[in-house]
Amino acid sequence: MKKTFLTGISLLLVAAALCCWNPCAANAATTKQQTGTARPVSIPKKKQTTTTKTQAASTKTKAKTTTAQTTAASTSGYQNVVTWGKKHGMRAAWTQKNKTLRLSNDSTTIVLNIGARHASINNIKIALCQNVKMSGGNVFVSTQDINTALEAITNPRKNAVRIVAIDPGHGGSQPGAKHSGKQEKDITLLIAKEVRTILQNKGVKVVMTRTTDRTMDLKTRPRIAEQNHADVFVSIHLNAASADANGAEVFTTTPAGAQSTTPDSGSTAATRGNKNDAANALLAYHIQRQLVQKVQFSDRGVKRKRLGVLYDTAMPAVLVEAGFISGSKDQKKLFNASQRSKIAQAIAEGILSYKKTVESVKPTPTKSNTAEKH
Numbered sequence: 567m568k569k570t571f572l573t574g575i576s577l578l579l580v581a582a583a584l585c586c587w588n589p590c591a592a593n594a595a596t597t598k599q600q601t602g603t604a605r606p607v608s609i610p611k612k613k614q615t616t617t618t619k620t621q622a623a624s625t626k627t628k629a630k631t632t633t634a635q636t637t638a639a640s641t642s643g644y645q646n647v648v649t650w651g652k653k654h655g656m657r658a659a660w661t662q663k664n665k666t667l668r669l670s671n672d673s674t675t676i677v678l679n680i681g682a683r684h685a686s687i688n689n690i691k692i693a694l695c696q697n698v699k700m701s702g703g704n705v706f707v708s709t710q711d712i713n714t715a716l717e718a719i720t721n722p723r724k725n726a727v728r729i730v731a732i733d734p735g736h737g738g739s740q741p742g743a744k745h746s747g748k749q750e751k752d753i754t755l756l757i758a759k760e761v762r763t764i765l766q767n768k769g770v771k772v773v774m775t776r777t778t779d780r781t782m783d784l785k786t787r788p789r790i791a792e793q794n795h796a797d798v799f800v801s802i803h804l805n806a807a808s809a810d811a812n813g814a815e816v817f818t819t820t821p822a823g824a825q826s827t828t829p830d831s832g833s834t835a836a837t838r839g840n841k842n843d844a845a846n847a848l849l850a851y852h853i854q855r856q857l858v859q860k861v862q863f864s865d866r867g868v869k870r871k872r873l874g875v876l877y878d879t880a881m882p883a884v885l886v887e888a889g890f891i892s893g894s895k896d897q898k899k900l901f902n903a904s905q906r907s908k909i910a911q912a913i914a915e916g917i918l919s920y921k922k923t924v925e926s927v928k929p930t931p932t933k934s935n936t937a938e939k940h
């Protein structure tokens with residue numbers, strides 16, 4: 567048992583290390599379908615018998631029961647999202663009958679497409695762990711997605727942000743993505759330093775994992791954040807692909823048991839980063855929203871991946887892919903100093919917006935809150 571567990575952990579570490587040693591091209595647009603985790607369910611064949619009227623009637627009843635059971639089973643682990651929305655004063659309406667559902671109140675609009683594995687929250691794309699389902703005329707979202715995406719972002723928990731860890735991706739002998747004579751490691755450091763200045767000017771203490779062009783182990787980066795008691799960890803990277811691939815995306819580690827947004831290998835078991843699933847999503851949402859609204863990046867969404875700097879990180883943690891170093895549109899933002907400053911400003915404002923949001927939540931005195939204080 568112990569040996570199997572350790573082997574699983576080793577596989578996870580290797581898989582995580584492999585995906586992160588690749589430059590950020592690993593996160594570029596992919597059209598690959600999700601495979602691997604779905605297993606066909608074997609259904610026992612019924613005995614062939616001579617059919618009489620009574621038997622036929624009995625079979626019909628059985629078929630009905632089976633359908634009802636299947637429907638019930640297929641929504642197990644799911645919640646009726648309209649019922650969930652009502653708890654938050656959200657009205658539900660089809661914008662496209664049986665295809666697109668909109669839930670909204672004064673401050674939030676959530677759009678869900680039946681069959682899609684993503685949602686839109688206030689016009690920002692959020693990857694989900696499971697597809698949105700429809701059953702018996704009702705719309706269902708997995709409980710895991712309610713908790714780690716919808717509820718996490720629209721009804722945040724109280725928290726405090728005093729110290730922020732900024733991690734400029736790559737460095738030294740690891741340049742990351744390269745294009746047009748530019749290297750990812752240099753641009754991420756420039757952006758990170760500007761983010762630091764903006765946050766410091768707002769009275770936030772900042773810890774940098776590197777301030778020079780030096781090679782750093784992946785595991786060292788979150789450890790620096792932890793040793794300095796950082797409340798959030800933000801790793802800054804750039805994507806690379808073809809010239810027509812442009813846009814920003816922000817990764818969190820994948821919730822336990824779920825498949826990542828793009829297929830990954832290795833264990834899906836819970837890791838330390840999963841204890842912050844809700845805060846991870848909230849932080850990612852706030853940064854992505856600023857990048858899309860303030861820098862006009864194309865919205866590639868908040869995504870899930872068990873990245874080496876995220877899955878074992880103690881505090882809420884995200885990895886920002888602030889555009890494509892190879893993208894014809896994004897290069898104009900990344901290679902020009904004043905445009906690049908806008909990216910730094912957006913990341914900093916995203917962190918500050920997260921800080922303001924979690925710090926302004928009114929604590930609800932419940933038994934569990936009281937218990938946590940002990």
Ligand SMILES: [Zn+2]
Pocket residue numbers: 589590735736742743750803804
């Ligand atoms: Zn990178």
